[in-house]
Amino acid sequence: MKEPNSPDSPLAELCRQRGLKLTGQRRTIAFVLSDSDDHPDVEELYRRAVEVDPRISIATVYRTVRLFEENGILQRRDFGGGRARYEVADGDHGDHYHLIDADSGKVIEFENTELDSLLAGIVRQMGYDLVTTRLSVVGRPKAKSGQRE
Amino acid sequence: MKEPNSPDSPLAELCRQRGLKLTGQRRTIAFVLSDSDDHPDVEELYRRAVEVDPRISIATVYRTVRLFEENGILQRRDFGGGRARYEVADGDHGDHYHLIDADSGKVIEFENTELDSLLAGIVRQMGYDLVTTRLSVVGRPKAKSGQRE
DNA sequence: GTACGTGCAAAAGTTTTGCCTCGCC
DNA sequence: GGCGAGGCAAAACTTTTGCACGTAC
Numbered sequence: 001m002k003e004p005n006s007p008d009s010p011l012a013e014l015c016r017q018r019g020l021k022l023t024g025q026r027r028t029i030a031f032v033l034s035d036s037d038d039h040p041d042v043e044e045l046y047r048r049a050v051e052v053d054p055r056i057s058i059a060t061v062y063r064t065v066r067l068f069e070e071n072g073i074l075q076r077r078d079f080g081g082g083r084a085r086y087e088v089a090d091g092d093h094g095d096h097y098h099l100i101d102a103d104s105g106k107v108i109e110f111e112n113t114e115l116d117s118l119l120a121g122i123v124r125q126m127g128y129d130l131v132t133t134r135l136s137v138v139g140r141p142k143a144k145s146g147q148r149e
Numbered sequence: 150m151k152e153p154n155s156p157d158s159p160l161a162e163l164c165r166q167r168g169l170k171l172t173g174q175r176r177t178i179a180f181v182l183s184d185s186d187d188h189p190d191v192e193e194l195y196r197r198a199v200e201v202d203p204r205i206s207i208a209t210v211y212r213t214v215r216l217f218e219e220n221g222i223l224q225r226r227d228f229g230g231g232r233a234r235y236e237v238a239d240g241d242h243g244d245h246y247h248l249i250d251a252d253s254g255k256v257i258e259f260e261n262t263e264l265d266s267l268l269a270g271i272v273r274q275m276g277y278d279l280v281t282t283r284l285s286v287v288g289r290p291k292a293k294s295g296q297r298e
Numbered sequence: 299g300t301a302c303g304t305g306c307a308a309a310a311g312t313t314t315t316g317c318c319t320c321g322c323c
Numbered sequence: 324g325g326c327g328a329g330g331c332a333a334a335a336c337t338t339t340t341g342c343a344c345g346t347a348c
Contacts, residue, residue, distance in 0.1 A: 021347060023303060042338080057305045062338060064303095078227035082313080083337070099272065102280050112271055119286060122261055123248060128288030131251050135284045137268060139277030170322060172328060191313080206330050211313060213328095231338085232312070 009034035011073060011088065018071050028053045029064045033074070033088055039107055041083040079107060079136065098136040107136075158183035160222060160237065167220050177202045178213045182223070182237055188256055190232040228256060228285065247285040256285075 008016070011030035015022055032048045040048065046061045065086050068074040075089045079100060090096060095116065099108040115135075123130045157165070160179035164171055181197045189197065195210045214235050217223040224238045228249060239245060244265060248257040264284075272279045 021302070023347065025304070055305085059306075059339080060304055066339095076229075080225075099275060099277065101277070108275070110271070110275065112267075115267060115271065118261075118264060118267060122259070122264065123286050123288045124291075126248060126257070126259065126288070127291050128248065128250070129291055131287040131289055133284070133286045135282070137272050137279060138281040138283070139272045139275070139279050142273075142276050142278055170327070172322065174329070204330085208314080208331075209329055215314095 011068075014073055015068075015071075018073070020067065020071065024053065025049075025056050025060050026064055028056060029061060029068075033068075033086070036087075039077055039079065039085040039087050041081075041085045043083065045086065075132070077134070077136075079105075095133050097133070100136050100138045102138050102140040160217075163222055164217075164220075167222070169216065169220065173202065174198075174205050174209050175213055177205060178210060178217075182217075182235070185236075188226055188228065188234040188236050190230075190234045192232065194235065224281070226283070226285075228254075244282045246282070249285050249287045251287050251289040 008022075008027065009031040011034045012022060012027050015026060015030055020026065028049050029045065032045060032052060036048070042058065042061050042065060045065070046056070046058045049056045049061060065074055065076075069076055069086075072089055074086045077085045077087060077098075079085055079098070094111060094113075096109050096111045097115070099110060100106070101108065119133055120130050157171075157176065158180040160183045161171060161176050164175060164179055169175070177198050178194065181194060181201060185194075185197070191207065191210050191214060194214065195205070195207045198205045198210060214223055214225075218225055218235075221238055223235050226234045226236060226247075228234055228247070243260060243262075245258050245260045246264065248259060249255070250257065268282055269279050
């Protein structure tokens with residue numbers, strides 16, 4: 001399903017850099033993740049992976065996201081709804097944050113350097129070095145005339 | 150187990166204000182929650198509730214925290230670990246935030262008005278009214294000489 | 299060749315639900 | 324007294340795991 005000499009996805013490269021064994025399944029999952037700019041849960045990831053390579057089991061997807069998370073490649077998120085969702089981890093600085101539309105549930109990403117430094121400052125003052133930030137604000141679209149639920 | 154004329158806990162009062170039927174079990178759970186300043190999961194809540202009134206089932210605890218959450222009395226939190234955890238909801242302003250100690254897993258609450266207004270401003274600029282903020286920063290205690298992993 | 303990864307299916311863990319009884323308003 | 328709440332146990336769901344086999348290095 002993939003050309004033997006198609007270049008590996010960025011995440012697959014990252015895997016290799018971390019010294020993880022690069023199996024076909026991991027390559028596929030890494031590709032699917034590199035290709036996603038949303039926040040899929042495991043079920044959804046599995047669905048996308050199977051389209052690339054049908055010989056993947058959901059157990060492998062679970063095992064792989066866990067492995068990737070432990071290696072700092074992925075970050076697990078909880079947006080409610082009972083299932084863990086995943087996204088590619090940010091670099092060391094410039095974390096991004098999530099705004100969740102209270103009406104539609106849609107997740108909107110944003111960045112803000114002022115927020116970055118304020119948070120870093122607060123944490124430092126409390127005697128800690130910042131490792132990760134998990135921030136999601138839930139918001140309701142500002143009322144405009146004629147708008148409805 | 151409780152005096153018939155012992156005053157209701159603040160949360161039980163809140164229940165009544167919201168027009169929720171105030172049963173013995175709900176009163177107990179409200180009491181336990183009012184009495185807690187940490188972030189118990191359902192299992193832990195159940196444990197505490199049973200000590201106050203042994204004729205409570207865990208299904209009721211699940212049903213009650215869900216009801217309380219839907220009514221803005223409780224907020225569900227995810228600090229990792231697979232179980233939802235709960236805390237009493239903040240008022241309309243002055244949300245509080247969580248710093249999680251990366252080494253011990255301990256949850257430390259903090260408030261910061263600068264953060265409050267920065268967030269409100271960001272969200273407003275994106276065209277939303279802020280409903281809730283879920284912020285937890287993971288931090289590692291600042292390295293001091295002689296400190297070790 | 300060996301150690302580790304994977305598929306399958308069963309297990310484990312958390313949360314929800316059906317049904318009947320009980321209790322609050 | 325009626326309608327919703329609760330107990331109990333089963334069901335539903337998500338995630339993990341044991342085992343036998345396959346594969347990357």
